Amino acid sequence: MLENLLYGFTVAATFQNLSACFIGALLGTAIGVLPGIGPVATISLLLPLTFGMPPTTAIIMLAGIYYGAQYGGSTTSILMNLPGEVSSVITTLDGYQMAKNGQAGPALAVAAIGSFIAGCTATILVAALGPLLTAVALSFGPADYFSLMLLGLIVSAVLSEGNVVKSIGMMVAGVGLGLVGTDVQTGQQRFTFDIPELSDGIGFAPMAMGMFGIAEIIRNLEMPEVREALKTRISRLWLTRDEWKRVAAPIARGTTLGSIVGILPGGGAALSSMGAYTLERRISRNKHLFGKGAIEGVAAPESANNAAAQTSFIPLLTLGIPANAVMALMVGALIIQGIQPGPRMIEAQPDLFWGLIASMWLGNLMLVIINLPMIGMWVRLLKVPYDLMYPAILIFCAIGVYSLNNNSFDVYVTVVFGFLGYLFSKIGCPPAPMLIGFVLGPMMEEHLRRAMLLSRGNPMVFIERPISASLLALAVIAVVAMALPSIRKGKDEALAGG
Amino acid sequence: MRLRPDAQDIFAGVMFIAFAGVMLYLNFESHPIGTARRMGSGYMPMLTFGILAALGVAILISGLFTGPEPIGRFAWRDMGLILLALTVYGLTVERLGFVISLALCIGIASLAEKVWKPLRVLGLIAFMLALCWVLFIWYLDIRIPVFPWSR
Numbered sequence: 048m049l050e051n052l053l054y055g056f057t058v059a060a061t062f063q064n065l066s067a068c069f070i071g072a073l074l075g076t077a078i079g080v081l082p083g084i085g086p087v088a089t090i091s092l093l094l095p096l097t098f099g100m101p102p103t104t105a106i107i108m109l110a111g112i113y114y115g116a117q118y119g120g121s122t123t124s125i126l127m128n129l130p131g132e133v134s135s136v137i138t139t140l141d142g143y144q145m146a147k148n149g150q151a152g153p154a155l156a157v158a159a160i161g162s163f164i165a166g167c168t169a170t171i172l173v174a175a176l177g178p179l180l181t182a183v184a185l186s187f188g189p190a191d192y193f194s195l196m197l198l199g200l201i202v203s204a205v206l207s208e209g210n211v212v213k214s215i216g217m218m219v220a221g222v223g224l225g226l227v228g229t230d231v232q233t234g235q236q237r238f239t240f241d242i243p244e245l246s247d248g249i250g251f252a253p254m255a256m257g258m259f260g261i262a263e264i265i266r267n268l269e270m271p272e273v274r275e276a277l278k279t280r281i282s283r284l285w286l287t288r289d290e291w292k293r294v295a296a297p298i299a300r301g302t303t304l305g306s307i308v309g310i311l312p313g314g315g316a317a318l319s320s321m322g323a324y325t326l327e328r329r330i331s332r333n334k335h336l337f338g339k340g341a342i343e344g345v346a347a348p349e350s351a352n353n354a355a356a357q358t359s360f361i362p363l364l365t366l367g368i369p370a371n372a373v374m375a376l377m378v379g380a381l382i383i384q385g386i387q388p389g390p391r392m393i394e395a396q397p398d399l400f401w402g403l404i405a406s407m408w409l410g411n412l413m414l415v416i417i418n419l420p421m422i423g424m425w426v427r428l429l430k431v432p433y434d435l436m437y438p439a440i441l442i443f444c445a446i447g448v449y450s451l452n453n454n455s456f457d458v459y460v461t462v463v464f465g466f467l468g469y470l471f472s473k474i475g476c477p478p479a480p481m482l483i484g485f486v487l488g489p490m491m492e493e494h495l496r497r498a499m500l501l502s503r504g505n506p507m508v509f510i511e512r513p514i515s516a517s518l519l520a521l522a523v524i525a526v527v528a529m530a531l532p533s534i535r536k537g538k539d540e541a542l543a544g545g
Numbered sequence: 546m547r548l549r550p551d552a553q554d555i556f557a558g559v560m561f562i563a564f565a566g567v568m569l570y571l572n573f574e575s576h577p578i579g580t581a582r583r584m585g586s587g588y589m590p591m592l593t594f595g596i597l598a599a600l601g602v603a604i605l606i607s608g609l610f611t612g613p614e615p616i617g618r619f620a621w622r623d624m625g626l627i628l629l630a631l632t633v634y635g636l637t638v639e640r641l642g643f644v645i646s647l648a649l650c651i652g653i654a655s656l657a658e659k660v661w662k663p664l665r666v667l668g669l670i671a672f673m674l675a676l677c678w679v680l681f682i683w684y685l686d687i688r689i690p691v692f693p694w695s696r
Binding site: 096099210212213215216219220222223226230232233235237238261264265268269434435437438439441442443444445446449450453455458459461462465466469473474475476488492495496499500503504505506 | 561564580585589594597603631634687
């Protein structure tokens with residue numbers, strides 16, 4: 048492993064990859080600071096720009112955006128009670144209180160330090176678990192793969208916010224949209240309505256950009272703008288010895304919880320930070336301080352969301368299965384680059400796997416520097432009014448989508464999904480499961496066909512193979528568990544911010 | 546159970562059923578289903594949209610009792626302007642070139658502001674033109690007509 052990691056560093060330390068990592072981390076911090084634009088929208092927006100890069104460089108940059116956003120998101124939560132990201136909502140509870148008590152400096156410091164420690168730990172975990180899981184995944188047959196994807200889809204729908212049945216519906220609809228285009232096995236055109244542009248299927252980037260980028264702009268426009276100026280002065284940006292003692296255990300617990308939640312399908316940063324806060328509030332010695340500016344209440348969730356942002360790469364890199372919408376975008380980026388994500392990736396693309404891991408570590412280091420001494424710059428960024436920002440985002444979208452194929456058709460697809468994304472938000476249908484279903488749909492069909500061909504049309508193969516059977520059993524347990532009112536209440540509470 | 550319709554769930558249920566229905570119809574019309582062993586191109590769509598229709602029915606029925614949850618107001622004007630701006634960009638970029646299209650797109654989108662300030666919009670257009678020129682044309686060198694005459 049050590050040897051491989053060293054190899055990774057030689058890949059990540061080339062000038063091109065280092066600058067990609069830095070740009071990613073910088074952009075990630077910026078969008079993390081800015082409310083109203085999230086990592087999913089940004090990554091889909093920048094996807095077209097990465098086509099010209101080598102795959103490793105592209106993924107390093109896109110990954111930097113994701114974990115960078117976890118750092119940046121905490122800044123506005125603490126200083127202005129305004130979460131920049133969903134994963135930082137929970138940080139407002141104690142972070143803003145600390146700022147009000149004149150402790151903005153330590154709050155910001157602990158968020159960055161916690162994130163750094165968590166990021167480094169999670170990176171090691173990715174390096175250790177990656178090859179291990181890959182070895183397991185290589186023994187999977189088509190039936191096992193199908194069941195694994197089904198489990199992933201179901202768990203991610205179950206864990207997403209709101210009505211579980213609607214999430215599953217969105218996911219299945221996403222699988223259905225993924226069927227549009229040429230059928231790989233028979234070469235037949237499906238649901239293309241004789242439109243030549245549709246024979247390659249619905250574009251992944253236009254769909255993601257419409258549902259997350261454009262719909263987000265419309266939603267932000269209808270909401271009244273609330274931005275308070277910073278009232279507190281930032282004091283010392285470091286921790287006292289006493290504070291170190293208080294946060295050590297919460298950072299460790301947040302990192303552990305975040306790492307585990309990140310690997311789960313549908314997990315990811317938002318869920319982990321809320322889980323970590325809830326856990327900390329229950330077991331901390333300073334329970335009475337929570338909600339009034341407890342430093343533990345900042346340390347634990349900020350460590351957790353960053354750990355989760357890194358470990359959610361594990362299922363992607365080893366099994367080729369995206370755990371959340373950001374990872375679905377990574378699958379899209381890899382496929383566009385001509386790389387099929389899956390268990391053979393570590394062997395076939397060692398540059399990509401080990402380079403990415405090393406870059407995560409370097410990126411975390413850069414982020415501490417980007418965030419702590421340069422905090423003033425980020426606060427100033429918040430003063431850019433939204434009426435100057437949204438036309439800029441829109442035009443980036445338009446140019447980016449057009450340049451995918453140099454074809455206006457993709458722009459119209461974006462318009463359609465922009466409308467749909469806005470509609471979905473009005474009727475309580477989460478768009479993320481649709482994107483994950485869309486990415487996994489074609490792979491599921493292929494594995495289903497292969498499995499059924501091998502079993503001569505006998506569906507029992509899914510229950511007879513032990514791996515497949517246990518994965519399906521887990522999926523059933525997940526659905527049943529969420530149907531139980533007591534567990535569902537717990538999830539809703541955790542997602543609603545405890 | 547008392548009838549308490551939930552507009553959001555009912556709308557979502559109907560949407561899923563309608564989508565699945567149309568796709569199932571198209572599927573049976575034109576794609577061979579095949580057998581479980583040798584699946585035709587219509588097999589997976591049949592499964593997928595069959596399940597979607599069933600989920601739609603479940604959402605619709607449960608939506609009759611879980612309400613009331615009204616559908617929030619649609620910001621028609623904002624939505625229309627943003628989508629129109631993007632459509633206009635798509636329609637014009639090949640014929641009129643990137644400079645005019647970009648200006649049109651930003652101009653239309655800016656109408657969604659609460660207070661429309663023409664000078665501010667002009668400034669933004671100028672700034673974005675310069676930025677996009679440097680980034681996309683000069684640095685990334687994407688193939689895009691710049692002026693109406695440059696094709």
